[in-house]
Amino acid sequence: MNKLQRTDTSMVTGTVAYAGNTRRVMKQEQRHIIELNDVSIHYGDFRAVKDVNLSIPEKAVTAFIGPSGCGKSTVLRSINRMNDLIPGSWIKGTVAFNGHDLYDEEVDPVLIRRKIGMVFQKPNPFPKTIFENIAWGARINGYRGNYEELVEKSLRGAALWDEVKDKLKENALRLSGGQQQRLCIARAIAVQPEVILMDEPASALDPIATAKIEELISTLRNDYTIIIVTHNMSQASRVSDYTAFYMVDDHRTGYLEEYGKTADLFLNPKNEKTEQYISGKFG
């Protein structure tokens, strides 16, 4: 039932053609930046996710898809220890980041969250100026460079600079929803993370804003490892290189059903459940 298609490093080479798009040529040696080994996540007595084994390749986009309650967001939040903030949550197994277990006693979750940034479902900029939204994260982490440059670079990185360069001192809450979400992405990249986690980043946005976010994600993959949770399967197929499909069992516990290159998973799913889900038969 819980078959895992772990991506082999030697497989991720060559050009992937899917849905009319020509994907870039993958690097010869794809490194795995994050590895989950037998991860189970519990909220008190309730087991939310069981036995997830997953290796996430560096500088690529990995999508988590699956029906509601399958634990895809829970797994995502375990990667930067956001689950720690939920009272009663605990984890079994190891989540390795660059080969080190994130849940080791010596690891400070505060430091982890700078290296592994996060963008949330609902745009949540700070109720401060646009400038301060970007600069704050850098400042509290002891950034020593020039803040004007950092803000410009981050906003350009999030494709927002041209829209806001004249109103950096305005309150970020005056921006539109889509702009706010790109600001949140700019805020995340301002602290120079290696990984960006995105929890349904476009689900609260209109189609045009969604398209901009998707475009942005395909630019960001050159510099960052991106993991995106989405319930929109066409979005997953458009933006991601790899897709992990989660399912939920009879005890409402989520598990990883299938994982592989996005093209393979969508065109030739190995599991019946995967095929049913991506063809819209449930979920």
Place this chain on the structure above:
Amino acid sequence: MGIQHMNDFGSTKEVESLIHSRRRTDLIWKVVFIIGTCMAILFLVLLLSSIINSVFGYAALRYSVDPVELVYGKESVKDFTREELIDSMNSHLSSGIMRRVLSEKSLEEHSNKELVSIIEEFIVEPKVLRTWTLTESLFSRPAIEEFVQKEEGAYLSFRSWLSPQFLVTEQSSDPYKAGIRTAILGSLWIMLITFGFAFPIGVAAAIYLQEYAVDNRLNRILQLNIFNLSAVPSIIYGLLGLAIFVRAMEPVTSGAVFSSLATDGTANGRTILSGGLTLGLLILPIIIINTQEALKAIPDSLRMSAYGVGATKWQTIWHHLLPVSIDRILTGTILALSRALGETAPLVVIGASTFIAVDPSGLFSKFTTLPIQIYQWSSRPQGAYRNIAAAAIIALLVLLMLLNGTAIYLRNRVTKKKSLE
């Protein structure tokens, strides 16, 4: 039955009669609510009018020395020329009081206004024989005049017991001269101590309980007890303050341990410090609960976004949670302070002075506060005390309104901020 269309809601006639009775019920309730509102307004108006009724009105006064005797043909000291003022002082002021006046500055340096008040206070010395309320003054004029006719040397004066003079004069055993300066200063001092004590501790406790404490049995019991404490009658806090601050901590609260600072050796721990700390205890649970509510109202997404860029808990609280909630926290604190401002019982229990004519000068002074002053004056039998009690009530109400007005202003700022989101 004919061809009338039947459905589950009955016939047209039944529907009509039902809507009629529904409308009637509606109307009855509306009337009930209007009556409730009217009653509330009525009682407020009654309260205010009974106070104002006592603040203004005729007073029958008698001079020790009539101004006419000082200068022929002038009925009020205010009409005197400067020479007449100085003459009257030289001829009528006792040498002791004259020395006191001169010890401050020479007669030439005194302004006319100062001379007038000296003459009125020490030579003319008006005494209150009887006072009348505003309604009596308006409607029983003949009876009042009859009274004045009978009393030898009495004259009638319409006065407002609340005056700028009343606010800045110290307490006196003569209601005509008494003011509330000591009480206002006492109240302000107490408020300062109460705020300085309860605000930091209350906010700190609230931040711990709301942001740090885990949800376990111990913390739930703690939370329940804070709710209970906020409902404990204030006199209990007075007893607590008496036991702890006045008795057990006397060396500290009387200033004896800092002997050089002690300004008043007779206070024995019944000082401004004790009073302020006692009221601080009283409003501590209110501030904690209010601050917790303010923090609870902040959406979790703000916390998440701060943690998401690698903020520590304290950075999140200091840079995001407190700036967003400070208006609400302050609003609640001010409302709590205005409750403390009106408290009488706990201060009476810890032994606030009821008669004190010296301005409080620091933490270790004896003190009285506005509510205590009002309580003391309103329990005196002489009529004029009731008038100055009413005047002091107006002063207290104005002070409370200023505090609550600030709170409303801050609350409006919160609403504005919200509309931005």
